[in-house]
Amino acid sequence: MDYNEKALEMHEKWRGKIRIETPCPLESRDDLSVAYTPGVAAPCLEIQKDPEKSFTYTRRGNLVAVVTDGTAVLGLGDIGPEAGMPVMEGKCALFKAFAEVDAFPICIRSKDVDEIVRTVELIAGSFGGINLEDIAAPRCFEIERKLKERLDIPVFHDDQHGTAVVTVAAMINALKVVGKEIDRVSAVVNGAGAAGTACTRLLMALGLKNVVVCDKQGALCPGEKWMTPAQAELAEATNPERKRGTLADVIKDADVFMGFSAPGCVTKDMVRSMAGDAIVFACANPTPEIFPEEAKAAGARVVGSGRSDCVNQINNVLCFPGIFRGALEVRAREINEEMKLAAARALAGIIPEGELSEENIIPSAFNKAVAPAIAGAVARVARETGVARI
Known part of the structure; x- marks a missing residue:
């Protein structure tokens, strides 16, 4: 099999290797009132009182951010964040297939250590862990070190x-x-x-x-x-x-x-x-x-x-x-x-x-x-x- 040709064919067909799905029914007014307004206010207020409850009342506890700047993608090198997206989606698919962990790609248009760190720091409250991926050395070492110092969730390169x-x-x-x-x-x-x-x-x-x-x-x-x-x-x-x-x-x-x-x-x-x-x-x-x-x-x-x-x-x-x-x-x-x-x-x-x-x-x-x-x-x-x- 020509894997390159087949990959192009299938990626065009798939239009992405991950999907968002919902476990909650949304087929009636009651469904909507529980999943969204007015009922959704109750978990919001509980999280306001104790942010740790975000792990209980949202998907955060099983959601990992797969973060890249696209500078060291597989054997391809510095191809940019958009070009790295198929790999990041693939990583997310592997998380799901092998361990039932939800993951989402975050591809950042910057090579600046502090910009990348600040970007991840600002969105970290939405995730239970950060997986750094395909970031060139030595920048990857500094990014990981700074994120570990600032975040209270796992950071793993x-x-x-x-x-x-x-x-x-x-x-x-x-x-x-x-x-x-x-x-x-x-x-x-x-x-x-x-x-x-x-x-x-x-x-x-x-x-x-x-x-x-x-x-x-x-x-x-x-x-x-x-x-x-x-x-x-x-x-x-x-x-x-x-x-x-x-x-x-x-x-x-x-x-x-x-x-x-x-x-x-x-x-x-x-x-x-x-x-x-x-x-x-x-x-x-x-x-x-x-x-x-x-x-x-x-x-x-x-x-x-x-x-x-x-x-x-x-x-x-x-x-x-x-x-x-x-x-x-x-x-x-x-x-x-x-x-x-x-x-x-x-x-x-x-x-x-x-x-x-x-x-x-x-x-x-x-x-x-x-x-x-x-x-x-x-x-x-x-x-x-x-x-x-x-």
Whole structure:
């Protein structure tokens, strides 16, 4: 099938992938009087007295804003907010299909951090959570940080944290397959943007100690003049041996490679230079850093990618619906690191240890056990860490 041609045909037919529906009958004068005036005044006044009741008397408690500025849309880059709308609608459709969470796209015509933050801040009272999507680094880091400081509902940048959760889940199981421990392996991450940074930090929270992060100009190491402030901060927390050089230099003898970067930047020779029983997650999309079959041929034991036509697909849809489902169910004020790790462990645990293999380290996106398992773990840890309202 030519997916591009079919997508154009179907998007024109659908005229959007989401719809607004109403659960209330509107077929009589009594119906109208309860759903609208005069009866609607009663819930309005209750919310006026206690804004928290907006979660009870409106759809807010199950409604997420999917927010973008259109600057980092899939593999297309800065195509603008209107052009990003099909992706945002698709995200909303995934929320609904996989976790019964309602979501609505908010595409903002600005690249100014403060304008975007203020826009989201002003509309936040209509939503139970904010999902930031396809916003370029490093602007995405600042937007997320400021919104977390100002809002009392979850703010979650899926390109960072969704990718991190699924990658960590896959890594938990991959390490079991190869018989290695997280605190004893050496890892290399290529790509110091949103996904690479978040994956590195969440893996370190899991116990990873020896990790080097690379960007286009080489390994992040304190003192390198070319690094951005965000990269310099990451360099201080990683690269314990203070390695310098190119990706080809630092990947030698590494147990793990994770790529969130550019097509074809890893060669077979680079994989051959890694330690035995190597794990390679090449997640650049649609063309990975190295194709799985090439990595396997070069000696990698476990491989994963972002592609749906390959085994071990590392796909954000595995986690963000369940994470928001769990956060919304307890009216969480935020999604913290403990909740992300709980989500990763729950996702990894979907596959029984007896069924783990080199080609089965992460469940299918269509496994109906995934979202409930993640939601339950996230809700439990939200209560344990004191960020749940109920």
